[in-house]
Amino acid sequence: MGLFPVLAVLLFAMAVVAAISYLRMEEMQAEQQSVQRDGEHSRQRVNLRLAERQEQLQKFGRELQPELASPAAFADRVSLLSLDNPEVLDVTWLNLDGKARASKEMHDTAGYPLPRPGMGLPLPQEQVLLDEVRKSRQARYVVVTRHEGEDAFLAFMLPLGQRDAPDSFLYARYNLSSLLYYAIPSDVFASYAVSLMDAHKRVVAGQSVNPDDEKIAWWQLWSSMHSSVYNAPLATVDNVLTLHLRAYRASGSMTNRGLFLLVLALSALTAWMLIANWLHLRRRQRSQQELLSETSFRRAMENSLVIGMRALDLDGRISYVNSAFCQMTGWSAEELIGQRPPYSFWHEDDHTRHHRILSKTLQDQIPQGGYVMRVLRKNGTTFEARIYMSPLIGVDGRQTGWMSSMTDITEPNRIKRQLTNAYERFTRVLDALDVSISVAPLGSKELLFANQAYRHWFTDDNAAGHMQMLTKAGSPGAPVEGVARNGEDTLAGLPTTALQDASNNTEIYLAGLGKWIEVRSRYLEWVDGRLAQLVVATDITARRQAEEQSAQHEARAQAASRLVTMGEMASSVAHELNQPLTAINNYCNGMISRLRNGQIDQEALLGALDKTSRQAQRAGQIIQRIRTFVKRSTPNYSDADVETMVVEAVELAEIEMRRRNVRLQYRVERGLPILRVDKILVEQVLINLLKNAAEAIDLAGMLAERRHVRLDVSTAVREDRPVIEFSIEDQGSGLSQETLDHLFEAFYTTKAEGMGIGLNLCRSIVESHQGRLMAENIYNDNMVTGCRFTFWLPIPTTPVSRDSQTITS
Template sequence: MSLKTSQAPAPIRAPSQRSAVARWWATWWRSLSPNRQDRFAALAPLAAVLLFLAAIVAAFWYLRVEEAYREQEAVRRDVEYAQQRIRLRLLERQEQLMRIARDLSNKDIELPQFHQRAEALIGQYPELQAITWIDETGRILASHATPTITSAQVRVAGEVLHKGETQTVFALSRSTQQPVYSQPALADGESVPLLQLQVPINAQGNFAGVVLGEYSVDNLLRYGTPTELLARYAMTLLDAKGKVLAGVPLAPREPPEWMPGDRRTTAYQVPVSPVGDSLVLRAQAYRTSLGLVGSGLFWLVGALSAMTAWMLIATWRHTRRRMQAQEALVQETNFRRAMENSVLTGMRALDLNGQITYVNAAFCQMTGWTEEELVGQMPPFPYWPDSDHETLRARLQDELSGKSIAGGFQVRVRRKSGSVFDARLYVSPLIDARGRQTGWMTSMTDITEPNRIREQLTASHERFTIVLEALDASVSVAPLGSAELLFANKLYRQWFGSQTDGHLQLVAQAGVLPAGDAGHPSDEDPLMGLPTDSLTSANTENAEIFLPDLGKWLEVRSRYLSWVDGRLAQMVIATDITPRRLAEAQAARQTERAQSVSGLITMGEMASSVAHELNQPLTAISNYCSGIISRVKSGQITEPALLAALEKTAHQAQRAGQIIQRIREFVKKSEPKRQLANAEQMVAEAVELAGIELRRNNVRLTQYLAARLPPVMADSILIEQVLVNLMKNGAESIANAARPPAQRSVELRVVPRQMNGVEGLEFSVQDSGRGLAPEVLERLFEAFFSTKTQGMGMGLNLCRSIVESHQGRMRAENIYNGPEVTGCRFTFWLPLAAPAIDTTNVVANTDSPRTIA
């Protein structure tokens, strides 16, 4: 006891700088008697031990509560994480089904592509069980399912959705035009619950059906939930009524009577988005902590505390105080260093004399100098550029005198490597803990990159403006439903001024307005001012219009864009195409004249041949008349013989008239008259006209016409002109080649032929001349190109123009017998006026080939 008494006055020797509480405690302790000092000295360790035990009990209780809270919080966090994983997986599948629905609405994919994409998705993602295409009436067009699905759940193409929840959700998707999730009830024969997603197919604003995706709830839980959570908890998926759809829940268990504490199951559940309350994710876990009284650690700590607390209480208290102070100091120092090192802004502290007292790591990194090199420096500082010393010294004097700029100021800073960058400095007073100013704190930010970007944006804007102003097209932008002109380039202002009248005139005359008239309030959304009709119904093709005020033909293009302020605007681009239209009109007139001239040239070339052709029927008429006169005078003719001779005379006269009439029609200038024409009749007329030239050149003509040729929509006179020209060219080629009589032949064939899926007739004229040289084949159909000495180079060019005006095609090729050219073939194809009635058994004419000598 005496020892305790001698030690008790220790606080009396405390230094004078102790706090007032310590001085009060020392005074109060010295005022006590020795007995009371001993009593307090004895009771103090006991009170400390009791407080320690109470603290232990409270700590165990708090730890147990904290542990339970952390378990619950961990379950909630893990469940929400698993819910996010399942949600992201559902949203990814939803996006993929929406892509399929969008492609179906745009008709970018057909039934085979749908099956391929459905098979790929189902094979890649195990939670997808089936993908079905359903039209707007509820009829199944196509369906692809995984082999593991039950036969009762397989959907067959051609079936109609049964009444039930699926049909109800189908109607909801039709009305909302949004994807809808549903959890249908299990029917007879269904053992695996499925989650359904119906994505509507919107074809130009109209409901065109849905794409039905069916998910396996069990696979969604298995593959959508992280594996570590499945191993840690009993994860289950429930419906809105709490029925288990997937997973195995834990059965509730009561703790044994001999085991103190609580062993209740920790569980947490959350609805799965975007499905909603019809699909709930739940996790269950057992708490493994022991009760407070049943913890052996509690009794061990209590016993040890009872034996050692009275020896360690004083040392513990002293050590605790020192550790708390040291920890607080370390934490404060670490926090300050971490904050200084993490900021990207350079910090520099100056004292009142302008000497650097502190720089952070960011400042050193910006300038390239170390902290040891900068701290203690006086102006001029090493990071000042040599050319800016006077300016920066004046700035520093303003800082030290308190004349700082609130928004900061821009300076140039030199790195240790010699490079210079732009920086912005902000200056503020540096105040210590006692409220006194000890210097100035400067923050520095590198603005080199923002300045470069700003300059590039300015230059880009200037280039963009120069390009638009220099365009040879009018460009204007105006918001929908407003008379404001947002942008107009130089050419627009020259044509229409600075108002929107020209823009609206172009839009109205070109027909690029949306389906609804933006000028009527009834067609506008009263909240947004936008047309209520779909913008996709606007005309997006180029339109060619004529403006009388300008006297110009303009090609107008339009598109919709979102303006910088978020408004929907329409951009119209008008290009002057007046020279092109004038050139096209002139070319059309020249072509028409050339066709007429070609016919006249052909008429002139055939004049002598026509005279020879007419000589035969006229000679026959003369002979018939002379014979009749002589036999009548002699009285040797009978009435039947007289009638037969007169009929022959009339036939020859009629033939001569037909030859003259056909030549007149052939060269007559008239507009093309397309009508249903018989191919055999056209060939017969052309052969009869070209026969004169063929006989004059001693060339045989062989015809091959397929049976039952369908009619074509064509101008028969023009097509006859093409055939005559080709046959005449073939005869001249044979004559120029000096072929022997056995090889002087021209073959004309007419057969049905399909081109690019379109039925038509193919006309071909093949001669036995020398063919065409490669350089001639390349320029054969060019205007004014001819291989004849007296040719004008318009015949084949006009022939191709005539064929292409009938939506046909024309080509030429050489005929080879090994390396030798044995002739040339000209072929042109004309589409049918209508599908042929019977073309499955088209064969060559059974008659023998007709030969014209």
């Protein structure tokens, strides 16, 4: 029913448009037929006139004799043609080679040069025409234009003489505008824009009307979509010209225009009335639909609520309840609507209280936060609910009653009790820990949380102890002093990364408590949204004491290892000291004997004393090296030169090497950076490894050519960091797989009198310097030819570089 007005409007508009379209199509068809008829007649007239001129020129050529080739005689004969041929501009007689014999201008050539006797054709198009006629031996036409936009003319050339062997050519030029003017009737020019176009669709003569330039009235827009046009080629000129006719657009008569406007106005009025009626009907239907939708939406919203809604009139009588209220109480809407106090869902023990609250509500003394009541269901069970009351205002702005909402708070109360119990359990667990836990906001002395251990350590109720631990430990994510704070907000003084991810673990000593404390802190967001710091402090006094005792035991073990090493080398050291002492004794006995016999002068005496002094210095150096090596001292990390450490270790190790008849070769790369290490401990590692290599060769009974040990010291990159690598290679019998698996374990040894602590201590020393110690066999094909011990120490971040050279000994 709602679409009927629209269909009526559409049918009426289609009928009007169809009638006007039919009449216009009939009119356009008649116009097109008229244009075709006049265009065909004009084309025949032009073709006929060109054919007549061609026959005249052919006849003129046949009568042309070579003896009449003088310009004067040729001009006289051509003058006779000009009387009946106003469109012919000039005629030229050409030789076979294209040179003009004679020429005669019949009318104004519009600036085009006339070929002179003995000269060729002046324009390139004319030369092309001559070549085509000479090649085809037939008459040809061509449209000639010197420059675009200038007047063009029609060129015609005719071969003379025998058909197969022409001896000359007759060349004539036509004025195209004159050709149209004399060939086409004047009534055609009055009705049409007549023009001639060349092969490139360019107008070369006549008048052309551009439909885009014509002004069209708004009522002529549809009719302007169709133009009456005629195009046809002129068959007698080799299709080089096209006759083009376009009808002038004629303005309609006042009567037709008035009738058209009247029909249009009546049609618009009728359509407007129908559309207005249809729109009014649509608005009315839409309003009804919106009202129905709004009512359905409000009812659905009320029924979907989990909150019970109840309306009371001014006397306290129930006038409305929603489905949620009925589901909560178990009473139907029919049973509840119309009830007066006391209501059926009031508990008997609470009538007095409910009457008092309802009386205050009816007197506009509404409780701001609502009130809690015990609701009695129809089946006799009860539940806790919170009631809110508010005035019910009608559309006229007057109060018509009261609206109340009821929410079942049984489950929230149960959850609240569970949360309270969980909080008590959580607090009890935290209080039972021997770890101090405290939380305080940034920039405040308020203590948000503290467990029993914190309150036991710090008796104050404020955050003084919390701030004391943070001050000594430093804030999480805080920059190191002296380092640029690139990752910090300069305004707030806080790290720009996520604060919850920033943490800090630090060990501090609290003199007031006499304890070593491990402090772990991080940022967190408190329940009220404030940024706070959590500090977890653990008493590590016992652990620190145990670590100190362990460090002391390790130092004693290292000293004992050095003493054992010297004990094992005692015979070698004694042999090494015996040489300088024997030399000193011999020098002294020799000098005494010669002094008694008076056989020594002062110069010889001084030489003998100098040699004795050098032997004594040699013995003193050996004793000093041993004393420095075995002297017990606390760890001393200092800047140490790698070359000096290697040389001093080699001097002590070579004593054992010489005793076992083992040759030592060492190579130290020059320019090595300074290391910050305990020099004595690193030398102890080198001496132990070199001594073990010599023992391996001696116990394997190697021949003299294989009794040598090689030490290489150079820079390398290990674990993505620059290091100095020490490599000791021997040519002994190697290590078994079982030995390699347990090589660095404490008290594991393959020696009959060994204690199994040497290599274990070596690895502990290297790892205490952040380095690594490794062992592997050396293979030649599948045969073990020796063993290689390698350890490396990291280079400081700012090494002291030197000239890159190599020391070899």
